[in-house]
Ligand SMILES: [Zn+2]
């Protein structure tokens with residue numbers, strides 16, 4: 295799967311406090327364990343326009359096909 299280069303600065307940091315990148319959903323720190331999240335937490339993240347949950351890596355926004 296070809297992925298666009300992610301512009302989130304989590305990737306360039308040496309200390310990352312989250313497991314997943316909120317922009318592309320890639321693992322940026324595999325020393326942090328994935329967590330299960332409550333639905334309301336995802337709802338809150340979606341409201342602040344994160345594409346992926348930083349704790350469990352689940353996609354929060356429906357990806358539109360055709361682009
Ligand atoms: Zn990313």
Ligand SMILES: [Zn+2]
Nearest residue numbers: 331347349350
């Ligand atoms: Zn989550």
